[in-house]
Amino acid sequence: ELKVEQNPLFLSMQEGKNYTIYCNYSTTSDRLYWYRQDPGKSLESLFVLLSNGAVKQEGRLMASLDTKARLSTLHITAAVHDLSATYFCAVTPRAQKLVFGQGTRLTINP
Amino acid sequence: NAGVTQTPKFQVLKTGQSMTLQCAQDMNHNSMYWYRQDPGMGLRLIYYSASEGTTDKGEVPNGYNVSRLNKREFSLRLESAAPSQTSVYFCASSAGITGELFFGEGSRLTVL
Numbered sequence: 001e002l003k004v005e006q007n008p009l010f011l012s013m014q015e016g017k018n019y020t021i022y023c024n025y026s027t028t029s030d031r032l033y034w035y036r037q038d039p040g041k042s043l044e045s046l047f048v049l050l051s052n053g054a055v056k057q058e059g060r061l062m063a064s065l066d067t068k069a070r071l072s073t074l075h076i077t078a079a080v081h082d083l084s085a086t087y088f089c090a091v092t093p094r095a096q097k098l099v100f101g102q103g104t105r106l107t108i109n110p
Numbered sequence: 111n112a113g114v115t116q117t118p119k120f121q122v123l124k125t126g127q128s129m130t131l132q133c134a135q136d137m138n139h140n141s142m143y144w145y146r147q148d149p150g151m152g153l154r155l156i157y158y159s160a161s162e163g164t165t166d167k168g169e170v171p172n173g174y175n176v177s178r179l180n181k182r183e184f185s186l187r188l189e190s191a192a193p194s195q196t197s198v199y200f201c202a203s204s205a206g207i208t209g210e211l212f213f214g215e216g217s218r219l220t221v222l
Binding site for chain 2: 031033035090100103
């Protein structure tokens with residue numbers, strides 16, 4: 001059974017700091033997704049990572065994928081309050097539906 | 111751009127009542143899903159439909175039924191609601207079973 005674990009589950013940080021959220025998964029996956037959820041809102045897609053070594057960046061967020069280590073990271077650079085949200089990673093075991101991690105609740109304080 | 115539309119957005123039920131959550135997508139997606147989200151539990155898959163005419167159980171199917179009415183619509187029915195079904199329900203769709211999910215706005219259900 002595929003397990004997807006995010007670390008940390010809760011993160012409180014100050015504006016201007018850098019930090020990384022980790023997503024580990026237990027079996028081979030075709031691709032990896034990162035989603036963002038604001039409080040009381042739906043989930044929106046941030047990144048789709050399709051191959052080993054893939055790196056994608058959008059503003060202060062950068063996601064990477066290491067399929068050999070079964071690890072993805074979501075790096076936040078010079079955090080700002082607007083990035084406060086819950087971030088989910090999700091993976092697809094071979095030809096199967098997405099499996100989500102538990103989510104990382106990120107709070108960025110002024 | 112409508113995307114994935116869920117109705118109703120809010121609902122309060124008494125224990126034992128029944129109701130149906132409706133979901134429609136206008137992206138011509140093959141696959142549709144129903145998730146529930148509870149505090150501290152992340153997203154849990156209830157049922158999904160990989161393609162029109164098929165439905166399969168997810169992680170937490172007990173107490174629910176689904177219907178893939180056509181390619182656009184996927185409904186979730188609670189036959190006899192229980193307080194444990196108080197949750198936020200999300201419908202989602204994707205082009206294929208491994209594809210990027212697009213979520214609806216969510217339906218907040220409270221069972222008293």
